[in-house]
Amino acid sequence: MTNADGxxxxxxxxxxxxxxxxxxxxxxxxxxxxxxxxxxGVVSSGSDVERVYVSSVTAGTHAYQCSTNNNRPCxxxxxxPCKHLHALADEAVLQYGVDRVARYLxxxxxxxxxxxxxxxxxxxxxAEPASAAVVFSRxxxxxxxxxxxxxxxxxxxxxxxxxxxxxx
Amino acid sequence: xxxxxxxxLHAVPAGLSDALDVVAGFDDALTDGFGRIGERGVAALAAxxxxxxxxxxxxxxxxxxxxxTAGSAAPEHLAALxxxxxxxxxxxxxxxxxxxDEALGRARSPWTTPTTGPSEAPPALTAARAWWHExxxxxxxxxxxxxxxxxxxxxxxxxxxxxxxxxxxxxxxLAAELRACVPVAxxxxxPARRWADLWARGVLLTQGAPPTGEASTVSGRxxxxxxxxxxxxxxxxxxxxxxxxxxxxxxxxxxxxxxAAAKVDTIVGPAIWRLLxxxxxxxxxxxERRTLTVTDLPLRGGDLSWFDDRVQLDEPADPFAxxxxxxxVASTAASDPLDRHPTGIAEPVLVEGTAIRDEDGxxxxxxxxxxxxxxVDRLPAAGPLTxxxxxxxxACLGLLRWDxxxxxLQPLAVRxxxxxxxxxxxxxxxxxxxxxxxxxxEEARAGDAVAVLRERAGRLLRR
Numbered sequence: 001m002t003n004a005d006g007x008x009x010x011x012x013x014x015x016x017x018x019x020x021x022x023x024x025x026x027x028x029x030x031x032x033x034x035x036x037x038x039x040x041g042v043v044s045s046g047s048d049v050e051r052v053y054v055s056s057v058t059a060g061t062h063a064y065q066c067s068t069n070n071n072r073p074c075x076x077x078x079x080x081p082c083k084h085l086h087a088l089a090d091e092a093v094l095q096y097g098v099d100r101v102a103r104y105l106x107x108x109x110x111x112x113x114x115x116x117x118x119x120x121x122x123x124x125x126x127a128e129p130a131s132a133a134v135v136f137s138r139x140x141x142x143x144x145x146x147x148x149x150x151x152x153x154x155x156x157x158x159x160x161x162x163x164x165x166x167x168x
Numbered sequence: 169x170x171x172x173x174x175x176x177l178h179a180v181p182a183g184l185s186d187a188l189d190v191v192a193g194f195d196d197a198l199t200d201g202f203g204r205i206g207e208r209g210v211a212a213l214a215a216x217x218x219x220x221x222x223x224x225x226x227x228x229x230x231x232x233x234x235x236x237t238a239g240s241a242a243p244e245h246l247a248a249l250x251x252x253x254x255x256x257x258x259x260x261x262x263x264x265x266x267x268x269d270e271a272l273g274r275a276r277s278p279w280t281t282p283t284t285g286p287s288e289a290p291p292a293l294t295a296a297r298a299w300w301h302e303x304x305x306x307x308x309x310x311x312x313x314x315x316x317x318x319x320x321x322x323x324x325x326x327x328x329x330x331x332x333x334x335x336x337x338x339x340x341x342l343a344a345e346l347r348a349c350v351p352v353a354x355x356x357x358x359p360a361r362r363w364a365d366l367w368a369r370g371v372l373l374t375q376g377a378p379p380t381g382e383a384s385t386v387s388g389r390x391x392x393x394x395x396x397x398x399x400x401x402x403x404x405x406x407x408x409x410x411x412x413x414x415x416x417x418x419x420x421x422x423x424x425x426x427x428a429a430a431k432v433d434t435i436v437g438p439a440i441w442r443l444l445x446x447x448x449x450x451x452x453x454x455x456e457r458r459t460l461t462v463t464d465l466p467l468r469g470g471d472l473s474w475f476d477d478r479v480q481l482d483e484p485a486d487p488f489a490x491x492x493x494x495x496x497v498a499s500t501a502a503s504d505p506l507d508r509h510p511t512g513i514a515e516p517v518l519v520e521g522t523a524i525r526d527e528d529g530x531x532x533x534x535x536x537x538x539x540x541x542x543x544v545d546r547l548p549a550a551g552p553l554t555x556x557x558x559x560x561x562x563a564c565l566g567l568l569r570w571d572x573x574x575x576x577l578q579p580l581a582v583r584x585x586x587x588x589x590x591x592x593x594x595x596x597x598x599x600x601x602x603x604x605x606x607x608x609x610e611e612a613r614a615g616d617a618v619a620v621l622r623e624r625a626g627r628l629l630r631r
Contacts, residue, residue, distance in 0.1 A: 008357070011192060012572045013511040015359045016545070018348040020401070021433040026620040035347060037313060050627060069628075095434065141324065143625040145402055146618070148327060148430040150446045152474045155428050156507045157338040157369055158398035158405045159514065160362065162578075163548035165555075168437065 029091040043084040054132035062125025089116030171536020176271035181263035195360040201307020250371035258508035275499035292325035297374040319343040341400040383466035394580025397548040401433035422500040425472040437549040454596030491518035543578040551595040
């Protein structure tokens with residue numbers, strides 16, 4: 001196996017096309033992803049265990065949004081990203097590395113970014129309404145993986161996906 | 169493994185590089201897409217048809233090449249092309265494995281389980297087939313968010329059908345890579361061989377749910393050699409390589425058995441073992457290096473199906489001793505015809521020699537002056553093996569693998585001298601919990617990812 005930036009991988013079957021997610025604490029932000037052209041995720045409410053916030057930043061336009069999973073707008077959005085968006089950005093940087101997040105969102109990293117807060121400070125977008133439903137249903141689908149029954153059916157195709165020492 | 173055996177392994181089988189050139193041409197054509205095939209693509213497909221001339225695939229492949237060239241490829245045409253590519257790599261697999269068996273003196277019985285026709289295709293499989301067709305027409309360079317959203321739907325539908333788990337896991341792994349690479353058109357280099365491998369396997373898997381034919385059953389003593397860990401964002405599998413001493417006194421058999429679980433991308437490292445807690449006996453056998461008594465486990469080729477209720481824990485046994493005594497005499501069996509691909513080659517060997525660093529920094533093991541490169545990037549974070557430990561090894565129990573023209577040794581366990589003490593480290597050492605205090609502390613600090621997500625699932629999923 002070789003890494004993406006390694007030598008010729010055109011003729012290799014086993015290549016680490018992307019680095020796996022880096023380990024991070026999940027209690028505050030159980031779900032982060034770079035998908036559908038957005039950095040999006042779910043942030044647990046600090047006060048109510050039954051409530052979660054759905055936060056997102058759109059790539060390119062940098063429009064951002066935060067609301068509860070029932071589409072009630074987050075009270076912390078007052079012309080600038082709320083604490084949930086800060087938590088989302090910080091955890092995304094931990095999980096993917098700052099370069100990958102910045103590249104996905106098309107943020108100019110200039111001479112480097114230290115954390116999610118600096119990343120958000122470089123955004124030039126506005127708060128714009130977006131439906132929390134799509135992201136929240138992706139989160140539920142994410143959680144549903146852990147509910148799938150364990151299988152003893154051999155999966156020979158996983159020989160293309162060896163576990164690596166990444167994240168050690 | 170001795171130096172003379174390594175030397176014989178390094179000889180290149182006749183015709184291998186020609187076959188791989190034909191495959192590479194096909195892979196480039198797939199990268200550009202079969203929807204708008206150019207002159208180079210047409211030539212590559214003609215070469216593929218030539219390579220299959222005179223075989224049972226001759227007719228279907230020629231028809232498929234004509235259809236693609238005319239811009240009217242139907243799903244059965246692309247299935248024929250996937251079959252042709254798989255047949256070439258299957259032949260490469262057989263040549264490489266035959267050479268390995270000859271070098272090691274390993275006896276391998278042919279595949280005998282009857283292959284019946286595929287059973288009826290459930291709707292989710294039809295959807296998967298349509299997706300593989302569309303991506304081949306588009307080509308990797310044309311993959312966009314829309315096609316990937318469609319893949320997510322297919323994965324969800326396939327996950328709901330237990331018989332389609334292989335299709336779901338394969339497509340989910342590929343889709344995550346494509347998602348990370350979109351827009352593929354701007355990539356300097358496309359992993360053409362890899363993605364075409366996954367595409368061809370995906371197409372073949374959607375030709376019908378595989379028949380679950382009757383397997384023979386075996387009983388006896390199972391002596392684990394080591395465990396190979398596979399994972400992508402949403403799946404993990406541990407595959408145990410072991411020697412089975414049949415209860416009827418028959419010759420020792422080299423077998424593989426394993427279990428898998430679904431996961432999410434944030435569950436990595438030693439946490440993956442907690443996902444397999446439904447198989448406590450397997451985990452204990454790995455963590456404590458114990459043998460197992462198995463009763464009536466189904467065996468297809470060299471693949472033993474795992475059932476916790478047919479297994480009992482037995483005495484501890486040193487996997488290095490098992491390898492030294494039983495590997496040279498154990499016989500093995502051919503794999504399922506569908507699984508014949510060089511990437512599936514994973515043959516256990518014991519190498520007692522010194523690890524050395526080559527000039528370019530890669531690690532290799534040297535026996536009697538003959539070298540095999542070590543696949544140190546395949547040391548899972550779920551276990552204690554690290555590149556430094558492997559570099560200090562005096563013995564290595566590992567899997568011989570082959571990729572891109574060379575053999576590699578993937579360590580599953582090493583014996584090394586650390587601070588003047590001889591230590592052993594095995595991939596499965598942490599199956600029942602991390603035993604290294606430093607790593608355990610880091611784990612504790614990060615918290616239990618599985619527990620946090622299960623708590624969230626419990627609150628949010630069933631409402």
